[in-house]
Amino acid sequence: MSEKSERLPRGRPRSIDRAAVLARATETFWRLGYEGASLSELTAAMGVSRPTLYTAYGDKADLFMAALEQYGGTYGTAPLRAFLAEAEIGTAVSAFLRIAAEGNTTPGMPTGCLIACCASTAAESQPAVRDRLAEIAEQTAAALAERFSTEVTAGRLSAEPGPFVRAQRLIDMMYAQAVRARSGETRASLMADLASRVTAVVGRPADVAAVKTV
Amino acid sequence: MSEKSERLPRGRPRSIDRAAVLARATETFWRLGYEGASLSELTAAMGVSRPTLYTAYGDKADLFMAALEQYGGTYGTAPLRAFLAEAEIGTAVSAFLRIAAEGNTTPGMPTGCLIACCASTAAESQPAVRDRLAEIAEQTAAALAERFSTEVTAGRLSAEPGPFVRAQRLIDMMYAQAVRARSGETRASLMADLASRVTAVVGRPADVAAVKTV
DNA sequence: GATTTAAATTACCGATCGGTAGATAAATTG
DNA sequence: CAATTTATCTACCGATCGGTAATTTAAATC
Numbered sequence: 001m002s003e004k005s006e007r008l009p010r011g012r013p014r015s016i017d018r019a020a021v022l023a024r025a026t027e028t029f030w031r032l033g034y035e036g037a038s039l040s041e042l043t044a045a046m047g048v049s050r051p052t053l054y055t056a057y058g059d060k061a062d063l064f065m066a067a068l069e070q071y072g073g074t075y076g077t078a079p080l081r082a083f084l085a086e087a088e089i090g091t092a093v094s095a096f097l098r099i100a101a102e103g104n105t106t107p108g109m110p111t112g113c114l115i116a117c118c119a120s121t122a123a124e125s126q127p128a129v130r131d132r133l134a135e136i137a138e139q140t141a142a143a144l145a146e147r148f149s150t151e152v153t154a155g156r157l158s159a160e161p162g163p164f165v166r167a168q169r170l171i172d173m174m175y176a177q178a179v180r181a182r183s184g185e186t187r188a189s190l191m192a193d194l195a196s197r198v199t200a201v202v203g204r205p206a207d208v209a210a211v212k213t214v
Numbered sequence: 215m216s217e218k219s220e221r222l223p224r225g226r227p228r229s230i231d232r233a234a235v236l237a238r239a240t241e242t243f244w245r246l247g248y249e250g251a252s253l254s255e256l257t258a259a260m261g262v263s264r265p266t267l268y269t270a271y272g273d274k275a276d277l278f279m280a281a282l283e284q285y286g287g288t289y290g291t292a293p294l295r296a297f298l299a300e301a302e303i304g305t306a307v308s309a310f311l312r313i314a315a316e317g318n319t320t321p322g323m324p325t326g327c328l329i330a331c332c333a334s335t336a337a338e339s340q341p342a343v344r345d346r347l348a349e350i351a352e353q354t355a356a357a358l359a360e361r362f363s364t365e366v367t368a369g370r371l372s373a374e375p376g377p378f379v380r381a382q383r384l385i386d387m388m389y390a391q392a393v394r395a396r397s398g399e400t401r402a403s404l405m406a407d408l409a410s411r412v413t414a415v416v417g418r419p420a421d422v423a424a425v426k427t428v
Numbered sequence: 429g430a431t432t433t434a435a436a437t438t439a440c441c442g443a444t445c446g447g448t449a450g451a452t453a454a455a456t457t458g
Numbered sequence: 459c460a461a462t463t464t465a466t467c468t469a470c471c472g473a474t475c476g477g478t479a480a481t482t483t484a485a486a487t488c
Contacts, residue, residue, distance in 0.1 A: 051465095054448080111338060112338070123397055133397035172387055176385070180386075
């Protein structure tokens with residue numbers, strides 16, 4: 001007979017939308033980097049006062065790690081989710097690259113990628129950031145590789161290059177797009193040789209219906 | 215009868231080794247990023263006092279731009295120079311990637327790349343940095359593409375994918391290596407699928423002597 | 429050697445940095 | 459309603475930020 005929500009713990013419950021407020025912090029870090037984002041800019045963007053920030057998220061380093069997770073759960077994994085959602089592997093690769101390009105050049109948002117650009121810069125002096133980046137990359141590679149592996153088993157993809165090589169090639173292209181977007185390249189420029197890149201990963205163009213090959 | 219060195223301009227001439235001192239600043243920016251490198255850390259690493267830094271290099275933003283040039287002239291262009299120095303195109307691509315991997319993981323130096331990681335982060339709030347990054351990328355792409363174009367003309371490389379597509383693919387791999395090194399990957403890990411990547415750019419392995427194909 | 433010119437140093441500037449103590453306000457339980 | 463618990467805010471902390479004025483030191487020309 002217990003309600004889905006467990007008993008509230010006595011005092012005043014939270015009122016702020018932690019996720020929404022964190023998203024504003026994420027955007028600020030994304031735009032200015034870890035060191036470049038001051039607490040004043042962060043609190044102004046988040047719409048909360050300084051002590052609220054500290055009780056809700058901890059210090060600046062904690063907030064950055066939280067922002068990294070928030071970003072990873074939305075923008076960061078959007079390419080992978082688009083990839084996994086497509087049935088045909090060439091289309092999946094194409095979707096991965098297209099969503100990455102879009103995320104790197106969303107109007108009104110910072111260019112590039114919080115992970116590839118900002119966090120990687122901060123990683124040199126913050127081991128926690130560096131280790132988390134390594135984890136994220138490994139998980140993404142594993143998810144991509146699993147899908148490639150499935151394609152190989154189903155006979156829709158050659159065994160060479162191996163699944164992890166293909167996965168790494170895709171991640172490399174995503175990282176590169178982030179850096180290029182950050183240096184001013186347009187979305188169209190990032191998309192320019194998309195078909196060619198799809199071929200470089202799967203061995204054939206994306207728009208060819210190869211599902212029935214086996 | 216004029217000496218090679220023109221007449222000294224009256225007062226005390228410079229005594230510091232500008233290039234050497236700048237190299238220390240470059241390393242500091244490379245390790246900590248633009249915002250992360252404080253003037254105290256910079257002057258300590260450079261071995262000069264604060265006013266000396268200002269008279270010699272201008273303010274922090276000027277110093278960073280100078281560091282960018284210094285880096286570009288050494289580490290940044292090392293892969294391209296290695297590429298241009300090789301006679302066989304597959305070997306050239308291989309050298310490009312190998313030198314990039316080494317530059318991203320030199321023991322005792324910061325990991326990754328000042329351009330791809332640190333400068334790209336700062337580019338979002340510093341238009342001068344962003345514009346310079348775009349220039350550097352364009353020049354590098356042009357130099358690589360010219361070589362690929364020559365190979366096509368000589369019949370040693372197929373016309374597709376085009377020279378600029380191949381060049382961009384190579385630059386993308388370099389950018390990606392920088393991010394990956396920054397997140398802790400070892401030099402060996404960056405080199406892992408080198409042969410496969412060479413094939414992805416030139417269409418065949420590096421160690422195949424293809425010069426006589428035409 | 430006297431003069432000139434600038435490099436380099438010491439000491440310091442106001443502003444802003446990240447972070448926090450103490451007071452206030454709000455929403456629950458009993 | 460009274461009591462309890464905690465979220466939030468105002469105001470402020472010492473430290474450090476990037477940058478500079480005034481001075482001293484050093485190396486050239488004349």
